[in-house]
Amino acid sequence: MNLDQAFFLYFAAMIVVFSIVTITRKNPVYAVMALLVVFFHVAGLYVLLNAEFIAALQVVVYAGAILVLYLFVLMLLSVPREALGAAAHRRWPVYALVGGATTFEIALLLARSKFAPRPGPYPPDVVREMGSTQAIGTVLFTEFLYPFEVISLVLLVAMIGAIVLTKKWTPAQGGEEGR
Amino acid sequence: MTIPLSWVLALSAVVFGIGVIGLLTRRNILILLMSLELILNAANINLVAFSNHLHSMRGNVIVVFTIAVAAAEAAVGLAILLALFRNRRTVNLDEVREMKG
Structure with missing residues (x-):
């Protein structure tokens, strides 16, 4: 076993353990913190897979923006402890079985598939030489230019939607009272 | 030098299952x-x-899009949660059953 594989095993173990911690915590604040650990280790995994730009994006957007949004909402809600409710559904073993079956099915499908390497224009040494940022940028702004424009529209719609959903409407603004 | 593709796929399947x-x-x-x-x-x-395995950059570019969609999903989902909590004072899914058929 070489160094890369040892690092992969460390990252994989941490990701799996803290994913389980995320979905089993009763207090959502602890779940957010465990999710933060998961995201940092996923970013490390991306570095191992020659995707430094994606690793940076993972830390900045996921850990920096999305998780902070979760924490903000958690503080805004200030859910009383008793309203947290039962930690899990009473039939959780059934659902855990469903999830386990899904994982098994995916693993079975992947094990039976053959992923023959069809070398594309960006082998790892080329990516390392030009930098993954430049490689991604070249593809993003040529081949994927139209989806790139569409995704900005999606973000705009999400922004407006979030504002409309959380705004308190008064009768003068045409909303229902006490909404 | 490299990590076998099957290891990464196995890890991803396990994380997906934990999420489900x-x-x-x-x-x-x-x-x-x-x-x-x-x-x-x-x-x-x-x-x-797969992007690393197939020597292509398309997978990485699609991850950029996925992260943007995840950000939009988190923003809208949390906005719905805020509106819901303002009306019902609960975050428990079982107590929200107006739309139940």
């Missing part, structure tokens, strides 16, 4: 949204692994 289990068993909407993030991350891991 969290989505099905938990009743707290916040934790449900976090399970969704786990599932999206599992998909992202797969995309980056």
Whole structure:
């Protein structure tokens, strides 16, 4: 076993353990913190897979923006402890079985598939030489230019939607009272 | 020197399964949204692994799009959660049943 594989095993173990911690915590604040650990280790995994730009994006957007949004909402809600409710559904073993079956099915499908390497224009040494940022940028702004424009529209719609959903409407603004 | 593709795929399948289990068993909407993030991350891991394996940049570019969609999903989901909590004072999914058929 070489160094890369040892690092992969460390990252994989941490990701799996803290994913389980995320979905089993009763207090959502602890779940957010465990999710933060998961995201940092996923970013490390991306570095191992020659995707430094994606690793940076993972830390900045996921850990920096999305998780902070979760924490903000958690503080805004200030859910009383008793309203947290039962930690899990009473039939959780059934659902855990469903999830386990899904994982098994995916693993079975992947094990039976053959992923023959069809070398594309960006082998790892080329990516390392030009930098993954430049490689991604070249593809993003040529081949994927139209989806790139569409995704900005999606973000705009999400922004407006979030504002409309959380705004308190008064009768003068045409909303229902006490909404 | 390199990591076998099957290892990464196995890790991604396990994380996906943990996300599905969290989505099905938990009743707290916040934790449900976090399970969704786990599932999206599992998909992202797969995309980056295949991008590395096939010597292509397309997988990485699609991950950029996925992260943008995840950000939009988190913003809208949490806005719905805020509106829901303002009306019902609960984050428990079982107590929200107006739309139940």
